[in-house]
Amino acid sequence: MPRLSTILGPDGERIDLDELFGPEKAGPTLTGVRSPISGHPAEGLTPARLAAIHRAAAMGDATAYLELAEDIEERDPHYLTVLGTRKRAVAQLPITVEAATDDPEHVKHADLIREWLNGGALDAALFDILDALGKGFSVHELEWESTPQRVVPKDLIYRPPQWFTFDQTDLETILLNEGVTGEPLAPHKFLVHRHKAKSGITIRSGLARVASWSWMFKSFTLKDWAVFVQNYGTPIRIGKYDSTASKEDKEVLWRAVANIAGDCAAIIPKGMEIEFISLKDVAKGAEVYEKRCDWLDRQISKLVLGQTTTTDAVSGGHAVAKEHRLVQEDIERADAKLVSATLTRHLVPYIIAFNFGPQEKYPRILIGRPDEVPLPVVIEAIYKLGPLGLTVEASQLRDRLGFAEPAADAVVIGGRKAEPGSTDASQHGRGPLDRLRHLMSRHSSAPEPEVVDRLTERLAEDAAGALAGLTDEIRQVFDSATDLTDLMARLEELDLDQEQYQAAMARGVALAQLAGQAFLLDELKQ
Known part of the structure; x- marks a missing residue:
């Protein structure tokens, strides 16, 4: 009977402890169907035999094809290099975790995934996970460990793809080579990643099929x-003998002609002669083979990397290199998104369910350079637009920065401190102009460090320019407005001409930005 536990999977079903923490299920078997000794179908490969291997794989018998895919990686330095380049491009990208929501429980879930990632198990496995690039899929067996604090994968063990087969019903369901028909994979014990270069069944979607x-x-x-x-790289040697040469003399001359190229020395009787004949344009003849090999290598580069600049020096200069780099980044981004989706859908739910129980939403693992606005721009936008009413979830900023939610008893740095004797209500109702005057007066009324003094002086000069030229009537509108929307409505009620209205709104935006700077100076003073 299976030894069930209180550990539940994402589907709410109890997990068999013997299966979860028991011995490996997909280890090698010297006398069984998962031998670590692989065949080498690349030896003596012909077009007819290669076509037969591909047909067999498309019909579900993929062992020879998967062995061939590994064979050509070992035999072709160019294919191995470009495939390794594409794998390492993703394997070295930063990994972040995004909480499902700002709910404290969801933040805890994300923190657990971050803590597990810090152990390095995923970093060590990413390169092998991307073995799916060439073969269409990769399989890792999960070795789970249990401590009083958590249940997480201790290791992700790479399993050769030829140890698996496909269900003959759909040619998509991956089975472990066991018995006659194969054994289904327990989802909490195996991580399967499919990485298709083309649409279609998995076994026909890997790069190795084309390569x-x-x-x-x-x-x-x-x-x-x-x-x-071998035939034309060295001069042709012709030995000459006269009509009086005996059989023994001819044998001596033949040995001399045959050995002189390799030994670079020989002795012959005085009456014999050896002539060396060099062919013209041998180098040009060899170029035909070299050009063909280079052309085939470029096709492999295009297949794997989408471009050739990374591996070959091509004409076109900076513009071509920049264009090819964009292609490389597009492929890198797509590869990273596929791996992220596999980890988020097929690994994260089990880690969270085993530790917190089944959930409606789970955190996401994100691999890759962020496409978002650069952090300095984000920070500047928050600093400038925050005083105007922009709100941002703190968890989103923490995820971008890679910071975890601080624990209740942790020593923290940062955080906004309330002003003594002031409340939000005391500040509410002030117009932008009034708030600016109030904050500027605080900086100008007390001595500050040198940097803050200079910033305050500059702020006062900028504010004086923004305030200059305002009529008393418009100035009253600025004093009474609570935000830019309210200011716009009040200015429209004044029925100003177009130029006056545009000038007033421009000054309003400038004053709002200055008010944000004044808030920053106020925090610097504190």
Whole structure:
């Protein structure tokens, strides 16, 4: 009988402890169907045999194809390099966690995922997770550990894809090679990542399916090139003997002609002669093979990286390099989003459910450079627009900065302090102009450090320019307005001409920005 526990999965079902913390389920078996000794179908590969391997894979028998995919990585330095470049581009990207909501419980969930990420288990596995780029999918077995504080994956163990097969019903459901028909994968024990280069069934969507053809044609070219160099890379040796030469003399001359290229030395009787004949334009003949290999390599670069600038020096200068870099970033971003989706959908729910029980919403793991506005711009926008009424969730800023929610008993840095003797109600009702005067008076009425003094003087000069030229009637509107929307409505009631209205609104925006700066100076003083 399975030993059930109070640990629940995301579906609310109890988890079998023997299965969760028991021995590995997909380990190697020397005498079974998961042998660590792999075949090498790339040896002596022909077009007909390669086509047969691809047909078998498309029909569900993918063992030979997956072994071939690994084979060509080992045999082709260019394919190995560009595929590794694409994997490492994602494997070294920053990883962040986004809480489901600002609810304290959801923030705790995100903090647990961050704490687990700090252990490095995912960092160590990311490169192997991206093995799916070439083969269409990758499988990792999860080794869970339980402590009094948490239940999390201790390790993500890479399993060779040829140890798995596909359900013959849909050719999509991945099964463990076990028995005759295969064994279904327990979702809390395995992380399956599918990374399709094209739409269609998984086994036909990997890059290796296309790359295998280029590799095979390139291998033929390399063999022909080697034969050409062997035959024409060194001069042709012709030995000459006269009619009086005996059989023994001819054998001596033949050994000399045969060995002189490799040994670079030989001795022959005085009456014999060896002539060296060099072919013209041998280098040009070799260029045919070199150009073909280079062309095939460029096709691999386009297939894997989407461009060739990363691996080959091409003409076009900075503009072409910049364009190709954009292509590389697009592919990197798409790869990172696919891996993020796999982790968020198939790993995070189990970690959270095992520790907090099933949830309606779960945190997200995000891999990649953020597409959002740069942090300095965000901070400046909050600093300038906050006084105008812009509100932002604190958790969003913490997620961007990589900060966790501070614990109740933690020593914290920062936070807004209330002004002694003042309340929100005392500030409410002041117009922008009145608040600006109030804050400026506080800075000008007391000695401050040198930097704050200079900022205050500059603020006073800017404010004087913004206030200059306002009529008493418009100045009263500024004093009584509570925000820019209220100011706009009050100015429209004055029925000003277009130029006066635009000038007044421009001064209103300037004063609002200055009020924000004054708030900052006020905080600096505190």
